Amino acid sequence: MMMESHKMRFLDLQGRRLSTNTRAISAQKASTDNNRTEDVCCSKCTKAGMEWDKYKPSPVVKDYAAVSTQNSKFRKYMEDECVALPKYQVFHGDPALNCFFGVYDGHGGGFCSKYAASNFHHRLAAVLNGKVGTSRQRESELSNQSAPTSSSSTELSDAENNQVLSGEDIENGYAEAFAALDQELEEFDEASNSGSTAVTCLIRKSKDRTTFHVANVGDSRAILYSGGVTTRLSVDHKATNEDEAKRIRDNNGIIFNKRVGGIISVTRALGQIDEKEFIIAQPYTTSHEVRDGDAFLVLASDGISDVFKDEELTEYVLTRLNRGEKAITICKRLLDEAKNLGAMDNMTVVLICLSGDPPQRHRHDEEH
Numbered sequence: 001m002m003m004e005s006h007k008m009r010f011l012d013l014q015g016r017r018l019s020t021n022t023r024a025i026s027a028q029k030a031s032t033d034n035n036r037t038e039d040v041c042c043s044k045c046t047k048a049g050m051e052w053d054k055y056k057p058s059p060v061v062k063d064y065a066a067v068s069t070q071n072s073k074f075r076k077y078m079e080d081e082c083v084a085l086p087k088y089q090v091f092h093g094d095p096a097l098n099c100f101f102g103v104y105d106g107h108g109g110g111f112c113s114k115y116a117a118s119n120f121h122h123r124l125a126a127v128l129n130g131k132v133g134t135s136r137q138r139e140s141e142l143s144n145q146s147a148p149t150s151s152s153s154t155e156l157s158d159a160e161n162n163q164v165l166s167g168e169d170i171e172n173g174y175a176e177a178f179a180a181l182d183q184e185l186e187e188f189d190e191a192s193n194s195g196s197t198a199v200t201c202l203i204r205k206s207k208d209r210t211t212f213h214v215a216n217v218g219d220s221r222a223i224l225y226s227g228g229v230t231t232r233l234s235v236d237h238k239a240t241n242e243d244e245a246k247r248i249r250d251n252n253g254i255i256f257n258k259r260v261g262g263i264i265s266v267t268r269a270l271g272q273i274d275e276k277e278f279i280i281a282q283p284y285t286t287s288h289e290v291r292d293g294d295a296f297l298v299l300a301s302d303g304i305s306d307v308f309k310d311e312e313l314t315e316y317v318l319t320r321l322n323r324g325e326k327a328i329t330i331c332k333r334l335l336d337e338a339k340n341l342g343a344m345d346n347m348t349v350v351l352i353c354l355s356g357d358p359p360q361r362h363r364h365d366e367e368h
Contacts, residue, residue: 024067024328060099060205061086063353065327069335071303074344079106080301081117081196082348090125090204091132099203100124103220103348105301107264108194112185112271116196119184124177124202131169167213167287170202174215174285178270182281185271195264195272195279199234199299201352203290210290212297215283217268219302225314227293232310235284237268244268253278290354296321297352303345307338317351327351 064086070078083102087095100121106113165173178198185191197218204211214222216234224231237244239255244267248260256262260278272279288294298313308316316337320330331349338347 024065024332059096060203060210061352062355063327064101064351065331066101066103066348066350067328067331067335068346068348069339070346071339071343073339075346077110078346079110079113079196080104080303080346080348081106081110081113082299082350083117083121084350085121088121088125088202090128090202097205099352100200101203101299101350101352102198102200103299103301103350104270105197105218105220105303105346105348106194107196107266107269108272109190111188111190112194112196112269115185115188115191116181116198116270120177120181120198120200123180124173124200127173127176127180128165128170131173132164165204167211170204170213170287171215171285174200174202174213174283178215178217178281178283182270182276186273191271192274193272195266195269197266197269197301198283201297201299203352211287212290213285213287215285217270217281217283218266219305221298221300221302221305221310223298223300223310223314224288225295225297225318226291230311230314233286233288233297237284238265239267241267248278251278292355294354296354299348299350299352301346301348303343303347304334304338304349306345307341307343321353327353 064084066082066084068078068080068082081104083100083104085100088098088100089095090098102117102120104113104116104120197216197220199216199218199220199222200214201222202213204213214233216222217237219236219238220234221236222233224233235241239245239248239258239260245255248255248267254261259265260267260275264272264275264279267279268281268283269279270281296314296317298317300308300313304313313334316334317330320333325333331351334349335347
């Protein structure tokens with residue numbers, strides 16, 4: 001019955017989705033051109049069960065934007081999805097202390113990416129709430145105090161809840177949330193031969209620090225620009241990745257023409273149920289404590305990384321931030337530039353600006 005309720009709720013949301021060639025979400029209301037963009041932030045966040053004012057930036061993030069394009073010259077359907085929640089209700093207190101951003105790139109259809117965009121952040125919040133209760137109980141037992149009668153986090157502020165959770169708790173929580181969502185997708189015929197990448201970032205503020213936690217499956221990327229250095233915080237799970245290819249071959253799978261079974265280029269994804277023996281949903285995770293010099297984080301689908309190297313991407317953003325451009329303007333222009341460079345896929349970019357000072361010029365660090 002639980003799986004049936006997931007299915008009914010998702011199909012209801014899907015039936016009311018907006019359909020445009022280009023979609024934009026920003027900290028400020030996006031200017032709307034009916035032929036190009038539509039501001040969907042209120043609609044998407046209402047569907048996600050969030051309550052936040054899009055005109056008030058989060059205290060954790062200075063500016064942000066999320067923009068997608070179908071790139072209809074080359075793609076008949078839109079399979080990319082994105083989520084931008086600058087006030088993310090993880091616990092039961094102030095949602096402004098947590099943010100969540102995600103990019104989901106579907107393949108074989110848009111079903112799995114839509115399902116993930118509608119549901120993943122809920123699964124993650126539920127898992128993290130449970131971990132707060134477990135951590136509190138463990139602390140109580142270690143200090144020889146009576147264990148709490150409930151695993152709820154409602155008696156604590158969000159800052160206190162964030163303080164309780166360790167980086168390891170978050171990374172384990174990510175793994176559990178990915179596994180839970182992937183198990184739900186087993187109930188849908190549409191997920192048998194289709195799937196979705198995911199690159200997500202949870203930003204949380206505790207009493208004495210701000211940390212962001214990145215998790216990904218597939219080849220959508222998270223790229224940090226800090227102190228003049230470009231660092232990739234994700235791993236490309238593709239058949240061209242030697243470790244991934246070895247994992248699949250060791251499991252009696254076949255890599256042919258740089259694809260799993262000669263068909264699928266990614267080696268990890270949500271969905272793709274018929275190939276789940278090889279195409280797994282175990283995410284790569286990493287945590288980063290925000291420090292002076294951290295300027296911005298970019299989440300991007302492979303339609304963008306096909307034509308921009310990591311350093312080229314951050315250089316493009318950096319140049320325009322130094323001109324005083326807003327995140328929404330930069331993202332829209334970035335997608336236009338990607339088209340000029342020959343991009344032939346759906347494209348999605350999320351830009352999260354972290355500091356108020358002009359970013360430094362750059363050195364390059366290939367990977368975190």
